[in-house]
Amino acid sequence: MKFLKYFLIIPLFLNAELVIEITKGSDNPYRIALIPFKGESISAKQANEIVKNDLIRSGEFYIFDEKSLIAYPTNEDDINYSDWRLINADYLLLTTVVESNSGIEAKYEIFDVRKKSKIRSSKVYGVTNNIRQLSHYVSDGIYEAITGIQGVASTKILYVSQSNDFDTPYKLYVADADGANEQLLVTSPEPIISPAWSPDSKKVAYVSFETGIANVYIQDISSGERQSIIKKRCLTCISNEQISSPSWSPNGKYLSLTLYQDGNAEIYIYDIKKRNLTRLTNHYSIDTESKWSPDGRKLMFTSGRSGSPQLYELDLRKLNKKPKRLTFEGNYNAKGSYLPGGEGIVFVHRSSDKFQIAIKYFEDNFVIPLTEAKMDESPSVSPNGNVIIYAINEQNNDILAGVTLSGAKFRLPSAKGQVREPAWSGYLK
């Protein structure tokens, strides 16, 4: 299995395409004393960095600088809780990485400084060279033990890059949620947009212009097997109909899509198994960017029916009803996603000449801007609803950035090319 080994080693020695930079911590974080992973090994050092960054990026934690640690306890008996109270630490983490011929093992213990007690003791096992993913599981365990919410460090993101590569400038990648460990899913000479995960995170759907006309493809991540959705524009027409904007239903059986029959963008539901289409909208203005609600009962979409792009919602159980308008603030609100709990929506909002990522909770009557750059787009919400990843344009460069609902911010600049259209996977556990 020489071939396999080659690919196992690559992610460790090549720089990842995206390098995370945390630009702002959260406003009211848990204060964590992370005692560095024991050992001088490369693995221990890597694990330390990855876990630290995962925790900061989650937006919920402040991690004490290593130099400001007042002691280096090696086990529970060494911990003097009152010392840690003195520097206002909320939690103390003891961590170890052990490498052996059979693999690698990370052990971590979490201590509540105020209650002076251990709250979690965990082990994660992996194969050697998988220190990165192993570390993400440690981060998620810590996140969950302290916040009570499942962490997202071990989830994945999809994104599109455009480079100067002459033959295939457009590429669709999958990477860890921190941008590292990127792996290529598609290379193409023509643009790719709107990647979307299946709910089980085993398949992706995306729009490719490879035939000269936008069309939606469904691709199995592990086999590479692809299926395209083809609809003839008319019997004698030279081209197929343009199809775009896929969104997977929560049960994985359907895709909502935009078709351009009669020359205008309308929303349809595609039954993946039966391969048939049902039309949902019928309006002379543009209807596109559909997204399923987490319970699968509603479909949100962008429509120009009021004269400017605004978000609307269709109740799939009452299809004869008029779509309900969700946004009224300003003249551009588009590409909405529901929060995983269904309590609100995240979308692109135009405020004067700026396109920002904004959130609106259904019980409130106002829009809260989350970002302040000029051309922010393509927001995608983490499966725990706490982080939003989106695309920004910085000095003519497209890069990815993130913001947490607790106020932390991070960027994922790319070493080469433009990076855009991020899409966050579901939980992979």
Add this chain to the structure above:
Amino acid sequence: MQSAKSLFTISLITMLVVSCSTVQVTEESVKESSIATVEVSSSDTYETKTTAVSTSATVYFDFDKYNLSSRSIQTLRGVISSMKDNPSLTLVLEGHADERGTREYNLALGQRRAESVADYLETRGIDRSRLLIKSYGEESPAVSASNERAWARNRRVEIK
């Protein structure tokens, strides 16, 4: 077309979750799965052939608009006369948008712009079957800069 490359990703099996009093004790481990890369090559299946006779023109639009200006109509008159002079001529109407706003909405907007041109040509007696309508949204700008002038140049329908 497709080259499958085995790679390692990790999925997790929770082996054991035991609660002993207030301490949560867990053990979990990782296992392998794979990722395949699909290499797409361009297929020009739907491109219309280039004939000896051809015409090309570009018409421009306002932000978030797809109606034709009087200047655009002037431009289209030339297109109409060459289509009438050459009954075998077929044209591609390729709609585009500027980079502002969302990509899918811009794809739909580019499509509407191309449809506006097609609608106008049809009212002037051009059979729709001679027209291939498509949109690139904001994906294929004529000018790659972020200012009003570039945006105005990018909100267009290319007729070719």
